[in-house]
Amino acid sequence: MRRPLGYASFVLAVAATLASVGIRATTPLASLGLPAVAGVAPDSAAATLLLAAAVVLATNGANFLVSTVATRGASTRRRHELRNALRLAFGALALLGVLGVLTDQWVGVLVSLGVVGFAVTFALQQPLLSLVAWFYITVKRPYRIGDRVEIDGEKGDVIEVDFLVTTLWEINGSLVSTNQPSGRVVTVPNSKVLSSDIVNFGGAGFPYVWNELAVQVAYETDLAFARETMVGVADDYLGDEMAAAIEHYRRRLSETAVELEVAERPSVNVVQTESWVELRLRYLTRPRGATNVRNELYERILDEFNDNPDRVSFPLGRNR
Incomplete structure (x- = not known):
């Protein structure tokens, strides 16, 4: 046309x-x-x-x-x-x-x-400020079309960047949770970019984010076995994709002044509470598939734990 x-x-x-x-x-x-x-x-x-x-x-x-x-x-x-x-x-x-x-x-x-x-x-201070912000977005690229971002508390996928506003396909919001699209479209003035924090999930040339999955177990659990089981499940499921992502992540870090050790495999952090131990599996994944990956990992880990009731125990009671 x-x-x-x-x-x-x-x-x-x-x-x-x-x-x-x-x-x-x-x-x-x-x-x-x-x-x-x-x-x-x-x-x-x-x-x-x-x-x-x-x-x-x-x-x-x-x-x-x-x-x-x-x-x-x-x-x-x-x-x-x-x-x-x-x-x-x-x-x-x-x-x-x-x-x-x-x-x-x-x-x-x-x-x-x-x-x-x-x-x-x-x-017309605000419209002109939004126009200036559009130039900033175009030149500095804090986000681009297709990126998942959070601007001034509004989270979503960028579907359009005009002279005055940025349009997002809303994620979460007041209707849904767990990083799912709500179906609503949110319009954010470009001027917010100059006065608010901008979070870009998987942007700046690195399409991955670190994610965590928490499993609560009793103090009687064999923690070494539980940790190795969780890491093994994550290794089997994420496979070579996470290994490639880790290499990419290290290359991106090497271009900055940040010195940070990056584990080659998924890792598990242990957090103690009064009634149970929380095992937090840390892994690298794409932001749009993070919920599906977490669900799959959680089901596989629970299956492994339930197959070994003599080595893994869960907290009793309903106060979890």
Whole structure:
């Protein structure tokens, strides 16, 4: 649909330009006795409006052509970012061109835009701040289309980044839990990026997150056996994917000033409480599949523990 509209814009721009020139040359409206528009003869006013329309149409067509060439072969994320940038640039050119045609004072238009822009800055602080934040998002890339993020308490998958707002496909929220989509769409002003904490789950070129699974066992449990069982189950289920993710994680860390030892296998941390011992399995996984991975690991670990009741005991009572 965009292709026919883009080509049609050029055709209509040429037609509007020719019509404007024709009206100025023949003045067909002069004989109709039409009143002047703001002190301007009707033929001149019609020619000016047609020329302004030609500027808008030509700019739209140029935006289409440049966008088509610039985004050819680019990823979905990159195409979205380029199209937004080009829309803003060609929109500014169209506005400047239309004002120049209507006033016929190009230098005056530039000066007026500077004065008006200074006044508008105070009247539209939040929208302008969101526009500045859009430039920041485009250049620094704290998140991109498809990333799972949390912005000012709103968590979801980024589905669109416009000049003023970021649109999220909500995760969790007040309707569901366990990192599941709620089906709702949340719109967050881009200005929040400059004033709030931004959490990107699996972003910055590393599509994994560390996750934990907690299992409560009694003090009578053979902790060494329980820990090795949990690590073995995680090793069998996660397999080579986690090993590859660990290597990727280490490479990313080596590019920073952070010095951190990273275990090659899943690990288990022991937390003591008054009534039981909590074993926390730590592993690396993709954020979107984290819930399914946790559920599968939990079921497999419980099956292993239940097959060894002489070595693993669970806390008694319902106060867990």
